[in-house]
Amino acid sequence: MANFNTHLNVAFAVSGITALTIYKTGLIDDSGFLLCVALGTAGGLLPDLDSDHSTPIKLGFNLASFIFAFGLVMHWRSDLSLLALMALWLAGYGFMRYVVFHVFTTMTVHRGVIHSVPYMAILGLGFTYISYYVMHNPLTASWFYGLFLFGGALVHLSLDELYSVNLSGMRMKRSSGTAMKFYQHKDRWWYLLLYALLAVLVYFAPPFETFLQQVSDPAPWAQLRVDMLPAMMEDLLK
Ligand SMILES: [Zn+2]
Incomplete structure (x- = not known):
């Protein structure tokens, strides 16, 4: 681990690196960039969320809530009044820190279930739903989130998986089995529930084809190539 x-x-x-690359193509805007970094970082902490009694996780969740609230304020910074923004900041923070955190920690006592690929896919897809259907963000940004x-x-x-293999390439006893978990027989009913939920979410998901078309459009990537090197270096290469 x-x-x-x-x-x-x-x-x-x-x-950070991935979001910056996408930002440079122009596919996401300033607040989209910040939110992508925040979400990617939060995602990197989520699988261990069930160890809710450890201080680092609480700290991490505090931080994630703070970044989430900041992302909300950044997104609506020009549409709302100062007072409304402050209320939004507090509400966003409170929602993440107390409601979401509480739901996650009480719902998933089974380490094997939350520390798995399908559970995380549901969270990711769930966020796309909220972003697109509730917050009415653009389709591309929502999928990126x-x-x-x-x-x-x-x-x-993947990191847990890497760390479970020690230097001589032998698996450590404690983490027998894989960290990159798709299914575990002892939690089969949980997994059945997860995959059923995932299937429903995939079925009703915001149009993925349209997102793919936008992302595979060569124009933004050409822009990235133009912006890749500092202007001085480009002059030298000419
Ligand atoms: Zn872990």
């Missing part, structure tokens, strides 16, 4: 700091740093680095949350969680699971 990788420790809390490793998870925090790696998730932040990976989502969900993917960043899920991607961060995958980074977490």
Whole structure:
């Protein structure tokens, strides 16, 4: 198992670099960029959320709530009054820190269930739903938000997987089995429930085809190539 700091740093680095690349293509705006980094980082901490009694997790969740609230304020910064923004900040923080955290920790006592790929896919997809249907964010941004949350969680699971193999390539006894979990027989009813829920979410998801078309459009990526190197270096290469 990788420790809390490793998870925090790696998730932040990976989502920071990825979000910056996407931002440079122009597919997401300023607040979208911040929210992607925040979600990717939060995703990197989520799988260990069931160990809710450990201080680092609480600290991490505080931080994630803070970033989430900040993301909300950034998103509506020009549409709302100062007072409304302050209320939004508090409400966003309170919602994440107390409601979401509470639901996660009470609902999932089974470590095997929350520390799994399908659970994280549900969270990611769930966030895309909220972003698109509730917050009315653009389709592309909404899909990126969900993917960043899920991607961060995958980074977490991969790290645990890496750390469960010691230097000589032998598996440590404690983490027998895989960290990158899709199914576990002892929790089969939980997994059945998870996959059923996931199927429903996939079926009613915001249009993924349209998102793919937007992302595979060569124009934004051409822009990225133009912006890749500092202007001075480009002059030298000419
Ligand atoms: Zn873990």
